[in-house]
Amino acid sequence: MTDVRALQQLAIDIAREAGELARLRRSEGVRIAATKSAVADIVTEADREVERLIRNRLAEARPGDGFLGEESGAERGIGDLTWVVDPIDGTVNYAYGIPSYAVSIAAVAGEPDPATWLALVGVVFNPVTGELFHAARGEGAWLGEERLAVNAEPSAAGALLATGFGYDPATHVGDLARVARVMPLARDLRRAGAASLDFAFVAAGRLDGYFERGLHPWDHAAGALLVTEAGGMVGGAGIGDTPNRDLTVASGPGLFAALSAAAKGH
Ligand code: IPD
Numbered sequence: 001m002t003d004v005r006a007l008q009q010l011a012i013d014i015a016r017e018a019g020e021l022a023r024l025r026r027s028e029g030v031r032i033a034a035t036k037s038a039v040a041d042i043v044t045e046a047d048r049e050v051e052r053l054i055r056n057r058l059a060e061a062r063p064g065d066g067f068l069g070e071e072s073g074a075e076r077g078i079g080d081l082t083w084v085v086d087p088i089d090g091t092v093n094y095a096y097g098i099p100s101y102a103v104s105i106a107a108v109a110g111e112p113d114p115a116t117w118l119a120l121v122g123v124v125f126n127p128v129t130g131e132l133f134h135a136a137r138g139e140g141a142w143l144g145e146e147r148l149a150v151n152a153e154p155s156a157a158g159a160l161l162a163t164g165f166g167y168d169p170a171t172h173v174g175d176l177a178r179v180a181r182v183m184p185l186a187r188d189l190r191r192a193g194a195a196s197l198d199f200a201f202v203a204a205g206r207l208d209g210y211f212e213r214g215l216h217p218w219d220h221a222a223g224a225l226l227v228t229e230a231g232g233m234v235g236g237a238g239i240g241d242t243p244n245r246d247l248t249v250a251s252g253p254g255l256f257a258a259l260s261a262a263a264k265g266h
Pocket of ligand 1: 042193196215216
């Protein structure tokens with residue numbers, strides 16, 4: 001049987017070490033190593049180095065597991081357990097010195113298949129604030145020692161929401177139309193630039209809801225578990241779906257149906 005608590009502690013220890021490395025490299029100056037699909041889709045040398053560190057630590061501790069990382073893709077094949085890793089989520093913030101980025105590490109049972117998955121363990125660590133969000137399936141979501149709970153209902157004045165914009169310019173018209181549809185539900189809207197922290201903030205009740213099209217597994221793997229373990233709901237293009245590339249919606253239960261419907265446009 002999988003010892004979920006041991007997996008969680010491993011993910012926490014590695015996220016802390018990786019986050020400290022990211023912060024150190026940031027203090028030494030950042031070099032953008034490459035742009036990927038678009039000008040906003042960048043990778044720094046630190047992203048690669050931090051992912052290598054995480055991959056190596058996991059390989060030492062659990063050589064039989066699979067690994068899926070933002071920078072290296074799928075490696076070591078897919079085992080009974082796959083680690084899904086974003087070494088620096090919020091890379092554009094990181095590159096510009098905005099202190100809102102995080103290491104995101106999740107353990108997913110089997111192959112990370114968008115149709116079936118929910119992580120067993122998820123950790124999101126911002127090394128600048130020192131905030132460590134963690135969850136294990138069935139064990140709740142936590143910020144350090146503090147148990148997290150989503151906002152069951154947004155305030156009557158409207159919901160504080162967050163979103164993100166895809167890197168592909170062809171999707172921007174659709175992204176903005178989605179924002180316009182959702183705004184009647186909102187008190188205000190944030191585009192903070194790190195999906196894992198957007199999920200963590202929904203879990204912590206700092207945001208009422210979050211929606212974005214185009215997320216990859218490493219963007220939502222850990223964060224989605226934080227939200228569900230904090231009593232929230234996470235869906236995709238269909239209500240009750242899992243997060244996927246078409247649409248991800250996360251919120252407390254009171255807002256979920258309305259936010260999903262507005263985000264989808266029907
Ligand atoms: C990105 C950030 C951003 C979100 C993008 C992600 P990265 O991750 O989470 O907030 O809008 O969809 O790809 O590229 O910085 O790891």
